[in-house]
Amino acid sequence: MSGDPALVPDDRAFDNFRRECTREDGWNMTYNKSRCTVWTQTLEEEKSLHRIKCRVLCNDVAAGTMYDVLHDIDYRMKWDNNVIETFDIAKLTVNADVGYYSWKCPKPLKNRDVVALRSWLPVEDGYIIMNYSVKHPEFPAKKDLVRAVSIQTGYFIQSLGPSSCTLTYLAQVDPKGSLPKWVVNKSSQLLAPMTMKRIHKACVKYPAWKACNNPTHKPWLYPEQNSLPSMPLGELRVQHADSLENIDESSVTESSLALPDKEEHSDEEAH
Structure with a gap:
């Protein structure tokens, strides 16, 4: 299989990711409401691509609980309304694996999927989980x-105390499909905040759910519990967008897009 070899991120990569999550210069704020803030950034070298950063303050969730929720694939099927299918494929190291995720997009857009190398690391003030696409x-x-x-x-989860944290989501994704710019804007102004608030609600409910669902099983914390088959890193290659078929969705109009209801826009005020 040709292409750039896949690599597990090193400490420098985690440090760079954390730094980008916390800095605000060079970013354009597009949303700031109910303890949730969204920024976007247009990349000069590729005008059609954007980066998005979304941060939510959770006054009632411990950083460790947030970390567990983002890892727990069984629980994800309970709270993620967009998921079609998700599963881990193989482990690469004690803190890296490869997995599959497919999700629903608002009609008439086609649904998407991704195969990604995911790695994670506890840091001094929280946790980092990050991924990139592989073949x-x-x-x-x-x-x-x-x-x-x-x-x-x-994600960068920053602990603010024993029962509070911030969650920062940072993404540079090529969704393919030649999507019009307004779709990106809608994503930052509506869909991203809704998703972050949904994660927050899932975290609040997680301790009670986990207590009844294999409560001691947390392979992201205890590698000896990981029963995934091992896979040589050399069998994976970096997935580049230009090697995939490009589905043209540029003609989609805003009036035809079936966006979800504006749920949870004010439900966080009670927390």
Whole structure:
């Protein structure tokens, strides 16, 4: 399989990611409401691509709980309304694996999927989880889904105390499909805040759920619990967007897009 070899991020990569999550210069704020803030950034070298950063303050969630929720694939099927299918494929190191995720997009856009190398690391003031797209020989693009490309996506969970934290989501993704610019704007102004608030609500409910669902099983904390098959890193290659078929969705109009209801816009005020 040709292409750039996949690499597990080193400490410098985690440090750079954390730094980008916390700095605000060079970013354009597009949303700031109910303890949730969104910034976007247009990349000069590729005008069609954007980066998005979204941060939410959670006064009633411990950083460790947030970390567990973002890792727990069984719980994700309970709270993530957009998920179609998600599963871990193989472990690469004690803090890296490769997995599959497909999700629903608002009609008439086609649904997307991604195969990604994910790595994670506890840091002094919290946790980092990040991923990027890879080619896996057994999981090629599907005909009924658009294979998106995560150039770099991840979360920085910063502890603010024993029962509070901030969650910062940073993403540079090529969704393919030649999407019009207004779709990106809608994503930053509506969909991203809704998703962050949904994660917050999921975190509040997680301790009670986990207590009844294999409560001691946390392979992201205890690598000896990881039962995934091991896979040589050399079998993976970086997934570049230009090697995938480009589905043209540029003609989609705003009036035709079936956006979800503006749920949870004020529900955080009670927390």
